[in-house]
Amino acid sequence: MPAVSVWNKCNNRCIMCTNGKEYSEGPSDQYVLRKQIEKMERYLKGNRGIFYKGAEDPRYITLTGGEPTLHPDFMKLLRYYRKRCPDLEITLLTNGRTFADETFLKQYLSIIRTPARTIIPLHSSDPDEHDYIAGVKGAFNQTIKALKSLFRFAPPGHSIGIRYIQHGTGKLRMERTLKFLLENFPNTFAYTVAIIHFEIEGSSLENEKKLHISLKDSAKEVLAAKPLIEKFPCLYLYHYPLCVLEPSLRCRAKITLPEEERVYPEEKCGQCCRRQDCVGLMIDYNRLFGSSELETIKQ
């Protein structure tokens, strides 16, 4: 099932957002309730090409944006998806801020039912740093309030995921954020964590100089955080080629990008024995910085 772009507007202005201005500042007519339902009905009748991402994977439906919960008919749309796909896992990618309103969160949980998953990013342990990255004062407090409520009210069968996006902002930000999670959400069996090397697209392309960190340096931060990482049974690494990771961390790496967004430069990957289970390089990263950081793994 596809990744559905529910709503193009957002109440954050993250420095590493992959959406461009054309999308986020464009009109919202094509996302209104009627259009979204028509689109899904065409998809369910077999028109797979109507969604750009994930259309061939029948296991889940992902609601994304912009910020999906800002859709003026968000609850109606959610009710429709659940009715049409009663047994499918519905994943919501949200910045979580609207769930600081407990009533709104409870309504969401009662409509989405299970199986479901809510994924919320945490940018830092430091409120000011989180707000700087999210582009909005007060975002941190709302996000933490939302996470606490979600842990309290989500029923069994509703999974919770926390995302941390790695870029060049803030010294030891990864370690600090993981420590914060351990202190504030110590039951690490109750949620997944994804550490994601940022994608260079949309606003993050415009801000690349400010955000820049090489994959190798990013992997060094992952290595420095290894003692903390080991405390999270379900922590995964996205967008890291296996060869930049220390061998004992490679089992945490996942391929989450569609094929058309990654490359395997022949000079490094051609003879590599891990090619099948490696994400390779993000296309935009390869275009800007090439493949010199990669090292063929022979055995």
Ligand code: SF4
């Ligand atoms: S990254 Fe997500 S939360 Fe941040 S501005 Fe973009 S759409 Fe909004």
Ligand code: SF4
């Ligand atoms: S050389 Fe290529 S295939 Fe091998 S681990 Fe590195 S990126 Fe992956």
